[in-house]
Amino acid sequence: MSITAIIRIALRSLLRNKTRTFLTMLGIIIGVAAVITMLAIGQGAKKIIDDQISSMGTNVLTISSNWGSNRSTARSEAGTGTLLKIEDVSAIREQVQGVRYASAVVRSWGQLKYGSQNWRTQVMGVDVDYFYIRDYQTEAGTIFNSNQVRSGMKVAVIGKTVATNLFGDEDPIDKVIRVRNVPVKVVGVLKSKGQNVMGNDQDDIIIAPYTMVLTRFMGDRRPMMMINVSAESKDMIPNVQQDIINLLQQRHRDATSEDFWVRSQTDIAETSESVSNTLTILLASIAGISLLVGGIGIMNIMLVSVTERIKEIGIRMAVGARKRDVLLQFIIEAISISLLGGIIGIVLGYIAANVVGHTQNWTVSVNGWSVVLAVGFSCAIGIFFGWYPAKKAANLNLIDALRYE
Amino acid sequence: MADILVKIEHLTKVYTMGDVEVHALRGVDLDIKAGEFIAIMGASGSGKTTLMNLIGCLDKPTAGSYVLDGINVHDIPEQELAHLRNQKIGYVFQSFYLLPRTTAYENVELPLLYRTKLTHHERKELALKAMRNVSIEDRAHHFPNQLSGGQQQRVAIARAIVNEPVILLADEPTGNLDSRTSVEVMAVFQELHRRGITIILVTHENEISQYAQRIISFRDGRIRSDIVNPKPRSAAEDLMALPPLDEE
Ligand SMILES: Nc1ncnc2c1ncn2[C@@H]1O[C@H](COP(=O)(O)OP(=O)(O)O)[C@@H](O)[C@H]1O
Ligand SMILES: [Mg+2]
Numbered sequence: 178m179s180i181t182a183i184i185r186i187a188l189r190s191l192l193r194n195k196t197r198t199f200l201t202m203l204g205i206i207i208g209v210a211a212v213i214t215m216l217a218i219g220q221g222a223k224k225i226i227d228d229q230i231s232s233m234g235t236n237v238l239t240i241s242s243n244w245g246s247n248r249s250t251a252r253s254e255a256g257t258g259t260l261l262k263i264e265d266v267s268a269i270r271e272q273v274q275g276v277r278y279a280s281a282v283v284r285s286w287g288q289l290k291y292g293s294q295n296w297r298t299q300v301m302g303v304d305v306d307y308f309y310i311r312d313y314q315t316e317a318g319t320i321f322n323s324n325q326v327r328s329g330m331k332v333a334v335i336g337k338t339v340a341t342n343l344f345g346d347e348d349p350i351d352k353v354i355r356v357r358n359v360p361v362k363v364v365g366v367l368k369s370k371g372q373n374v375m376g377n378d379q380d381d382i383i384i385a386p387y388t389m390v391l392t393r394f395m396g397d398r399r400p401m402m403m404i405n406v407s408a409e410s411k412d413m414i415p416n417v418q419q420d421i422i423n424l425l426q427q428r429h430r431d432a433t434s435e436d437f438w439v440r441s442q443t444d445i446a447e448t449s450e451s452v453s454n455t456l457t458i459l460l461a462s463i464a465g466i467s468l469l470v471g472g473i474g475i476m477n478i479m480l481v482s483v484t485e486r487i488k489e490i491g492i493r494m495a496v497g498a499r500k501r502d503v504l505l506q507f508i509i510e511a512i513s514i515s516l517l518g519g520i521i522g523i524v525l526g527y528i529a530a531n532v533v534g535h536t537q538n539w540t541v542s543v544n545g546w547s548v549v550l551a552v553g554f555s556c557a558i559g560i561f562f563g564w565y566p567a568k569k570a571a572n573l574n575l576i577d578a579l580r581y582e
Numbered sequence: 583m584a585d586i587l588v589k590i591e592h593l594t595k596v597y598t599m600g601d602v603e604v605h606a607l608r609g610v611d612l613d614i615k616a617g618e619f620i621a622i623m624g625a626s627g628s629g630k631t632t633l634m635n636l637i638g639c640l641d642k643p644t645a646g647s648y649v650l651d652g653i654n655v656h657d658i659p660e661q662e663l664a665h666l667r668n669q670k671i672g673y674v675f676q677s678f679y680l681l682p683r684t685t686a687y688e689n690v691e692l693p694l695l696y697r698t699k700l701t702h703h704e705r706k707e708l709a710l711k712a713m714r715n716v717s718i719e720d721r722a723h724h725f726p727n728q729l730s731g732g733q734q735q736r737v738a739i740a741r742a743i744v745n746e747p748v749i750l751l752a753d754e755p756t757g758n759l760d761s762r763t764s765v766e767v768m769a770v771f772q773e774l775h776r777r778g779i780t781i782i783l784v785t786h787e788n789e790i791s792q793y794a795q796r797i798i799s800f801r802d803g804r805i806r807s808d809i810v811n812p813k814p815r816s817a818a819e820d821l822m823a824l825p826p827l828d829e830e
Contacts, residue, residue, distance in 0.1 A: 182695045193683045492679050495640060496693040496741065497668020499661050576641050579679070 183502060187509035190486075198514060201478040204471030205518030205558065206525065209551045211464035213526025213543060216550075218533060219457030221541035226453050230446045232370050232379070234311040236277075236411055237442040240269075240404040240421060261402045263387075265428060266304070269406060273420045275413035278306035281387045282403040285394050289383065290355040291343040298339055299382050300356065302390025303405075308334075310407040313384075318350040318365030321386060329388035334365040336380035359393050361385065414441045468554060471518070476562035479511055483570045490570050491578030504571035511563020512556060519555030523548055587749060587780055588614035588637060593646035595632050595803075606632040608803035609646070614782065616748070619775045619814070621791035622784045624800030630784045633800075634753045637782065638673045639663050651748050668696050672742030672779075674752035678734045680726040686737045687713070687722040693745050712744040713737075715777075716770050732763035739770060743779065750774065752783045756790055762824060768793045769817035793817050 191198045242261060263281055270279040283302040288295060307313075308320045313334075321332045333356070340349050349363045370379040408417045418439050425437050483490075490503055498506075527543050534541035595607040606629045614620060622630050635641040636648060639655060648655045651670055655663070667673075680689045691709040694700055700708075713719040718736040726734055735755055742750055752771065756764035764787075772793060775781050783794060791797050792815045799807045 179698055186695055189684070189688070488679070489681055492681060493692070493696075494664070495638075495667060495673055495679070497664050497696040497745075499664040499696075501661075502664075502696060576635060579640070579675075 180505070183505045184509055187506050187513060190489075190506070191510055191513060197478065197482065201475055201514050202518035202521070204474035205468070205515045205555050206471075206522040208464070208468030208471035209519045209522025209555055210526035210529060211467045212461065212551050212554070213523055213547055214529040214533065215460035215464040216457065216547040217526070217530035217541040217543045218539075219453070219460045220544060220547075221530075221534060221539045222456060223450070223453040224540055224542060226449045227446075229372075230442065230449065232312070233442055233445075234407060235442075236408040236414055237310055238406040238408060238414065238418060238421070239438070239440050239442075240406065240425070241438045241440075242436060261404060261425075263402070265425065266404055268424060268428060269404065269421055270306075272424055273406075273417060275409050275417045275420075277407050277409045278310045279404060279406045280304035280307035280310060282307065282405050283387050283390050283395065284403075285390060287357045287383075287394065289339065289343060290358075291352065294343045294345075296339055296342045298336075300390060300394065301382060301384045302387035302394075303384055304387055307384070307405060310405050313370075314368040315365040316368040317348070318363070320365055326386040326388055329386060329392055331359060331361045331385075331389055331393070332364045333361045333383050333385040334367055335363055335384075336367050336382040337369040338378055338381040339383055340366045356383065356385075357394060361389075411443065414443055468558065472515070472558035472562045475511055475515060475558065476566060479507065479563055479566035480569070483507065483566045486570075487573060487578050487581040490573055491575055491581065494573075494575045495579060500571040503573075504567045507567030507570050508560060508563045511567065512559035515555040515559030515563075516552070519552050522555070523551055526551075585615045586613055587616045587618075587651055588612065589647075589649040590637075591647045593633075593636065593648060594644050595629070595636065595641075596644045606803055607636075607643070610803075610805060612798070612805065612808075614749075614780065616780055617775075617778060618780055619772075619793075619795045620782045621794035621797045621811075622782065622800060623786060623788075623791050623797060624806075626786065628800040629803040630800055631753055632803075634673075634751050634782070634784055637749070638671050638751045639666050640673070664696075668693055669745055670748045672739075672745070672747040672750040674735070674738050674742050674750070674755045676754040676757040678726070678731075678738045678758075680734060680737060680741075682726060685723050685725060686718065686729065686740075689726070689737055690740045690744055692741060697745065708744055709740075712740040715743065715774065716740045730763070731759050732766055735759065735763075735767050736770060739767075739774075743774065747779075749780045749782065752781065754784050754786070756785065756787070762827070764790060765817050765820050765824065769821055772817050 240261065266279050266281045270276055280303050285300045285302070286297065287300045288297050301307075304326055305320065305323045313320070315334065316337075318334070320334055321330070325332055333354075335343075335349060343349070343354060344352070349366055351362060351364070353360050353362050355361070367380065367382075367384075372378060406417070406421070408414045418441055421439050422437060426432060429436075493503060530541045530543050533539070590610055590612040593607055593610040593612075594605070597604040597606055610633060622633070624630050632641075636643050637650070639650070650666065653666065655666070658666070680686075681692070687709060690712055691705055694705045694708055710719055710722070713722060716736040716739050718733060718740055721729060721733055721737070726737070729737065739752075739755075742752075750771075755771075756767055759767060768790060771781055771783065781794075783790075785791055792811065795811055795814050797807075797809055797811055798805055
């Protein structure tokens with residue numbers, strides 16, 4: 178007897194009792210829909226975090242003085258400033274292998290003024306490389322160039338939030354604003370980056386050449402300087418990290434490795450990734466449990482159905498069905514139920530995920546492998562939970578089955 | 583002898599239910615030639631159904647031998663028994679045993695589904711032919727609960743003959759039918775027999791047994807008498823003698 182004939186027999190008996198078939202399917206439909214939705218939500222959350230992390234730039238390393246160490250505390254008390262020097266930047270850029278960009282970063286705050294408008298924001302003093310490290314793009318004008326940095330020109334690039342608050346609808350390019358009363362020409366407006374992982378507005382910023390920031394805003398005080406570096410590739414980050422520490426120790430003979438922080442962006446990424454993975458696993462296991470319950474539902478109804486159909490099984494055997502044929506028929510019935518239920522579940526899950534995504538303004542992503550997983554899982558459930566009832570059906574004694582009332 | 587279709591020797595069947603042993607058959611010897619039409623008579627509990635189940639390969643005997651169409655049924659495994667049931671035997675039950683919520687056509691087609699290498703077209707051809715042979719083809723798409731008892735039994739007979747078996751077994755096929763419908767069904771059996779099918783039919787009604795050529799009587803699991811019916815009645819003639827019915 179051919180498998181297509183058994184499939185036909187199985188499908189016929191499923192169609193013969195549509196209500197029972199549907200009720201059996203319901204558990205699987207709900208289970209699979211839950212898995213798809215939960216995974217999509219988990220993936221969506223992960224994507225948001227990933228996007229935010231990559232908005233920080235790629236393969237970024239941040240070098241700063243370790244404020245906790247005794248030596249640097251002593252230094253700052255003595256007014257000698259941080260351990261890091263401007264010269265360290267070019268040393269890192271030139272001597273450490275695998276460094277693509279390096280920039281000094283000095284931070285300050287300042288009151289900005291344009292006409293009657295006032296705005297207080299973060300003032301960043303950086304080199305040109307900084308824009309590449311952090312992947313900043315301009316939406317109007319340009320970034321400043323290295324000549325302007327070298328000569329400490331009073332130019333700046335402003336973030337979207339600053340532009341809106343100072344200029345409204347007016348075009349900021351080539352306008353002169355006052356930063357702590359120093360006239361500064363706006364050469365560019367940055368493309369919006371939105372909020373960062375911490376929820377801070379990344380567009381509330383003004384970026385100027387570090388040379389200018391140091392001389393105009395920091396005065397005699399030695400600056401709190403950081404260095405941002407981007408490595409050529411992700412794989413190189415650990416080496417670059419180690420080489421920078423070695424180089425800095427070499428250059429500052431009085432410092433120990435504890436006096437520097439070299440943190441990579443992957444450190445941050447790994448932390449948040451593990452958080453979102455935990456979230457996905459949690460959601461998936463909740464959904465998995467409902468899938469399991471659906472499977473047990475199949476077994477339950479299949480068992481009832483075997484009892485209900487003992488006479489039918491007797492009749493089939495009397496006209497020539499082998500044990501194997503009966504076994505296969507019931508297993509195929511179970512698989513068809515769970516497979517069809519799985520497909521309906523995928524469609525429903527897809528819809529649900531998109532509804533959630535829409536209302537929460539998330540990009541939920543139903544990806545291929547979660548669909549494959551759901552289909553595979555529902556097939557497995559069909560075989561697993563269909564086996565026992567099918568075995569029971571196949572092992573019925575013909576005469577007893579025929580005489581069963 | 584090539585003509586012997588069923589050869590039964592010292593067949594016994596004992597049912598054990600807990601401590602109780604029921605001797606349903608106590609040593610039956612029986613030869614059936616191809617083309618015979620046999621009626622088996624006997625009181626209730628005398629072992630008729632038990633014998634039919636053994637001949638139909640639905641059950642296995644406790645002792646004795648049974649050879650069907652040259653095949654010793656003792657020696658073959660369950661798989662091939664299923665094949666025998668499918669290919670060589672047609673079985674008609676007292677209470678029809680049609681699959682519920684399944685059309686007459688699909689019921690008749692059922693044994694063909696368990697037969698390899700038939701196309702959809704071939705199955706349809708065979709099933710419709712069997713239905714035509716018992717004049718039930720016009721009810722092909724009815725469900726069993728939409729058919730009268732006589733019609734259901736015709737569907738069951740069509741299912742039994744669809745694989746062109748060497749032997750047709752019928753266990754009290756008229757037991758659930760009124761007398762007129764019984765005669766109709768007997769006319770169907772006689773027509774099938776005329777076309778060459780070997781038939782064994784169990785009945786406890788004397789009138790029904792008169793349609794067979796050979797009448798075997800059972801008592802307490804043994805054959806009591808085995809006689810040739812010198813002049814079998816014709817069901818078709820009896821039917822014409824009956825007053826006509828208004829309904830179809
Ligand atoms: N499956 C069974 N289990 C136990 N006893 C049975 C079974 N089938 C039949 N019997 C017994 O065997 C005897 C013969 O039964 P059966 O062949 O059905 O007789 P008949 O068909 O002539 O009425 C009866 O006493 C019956 O109770
Ligand atoms: Mg009986």
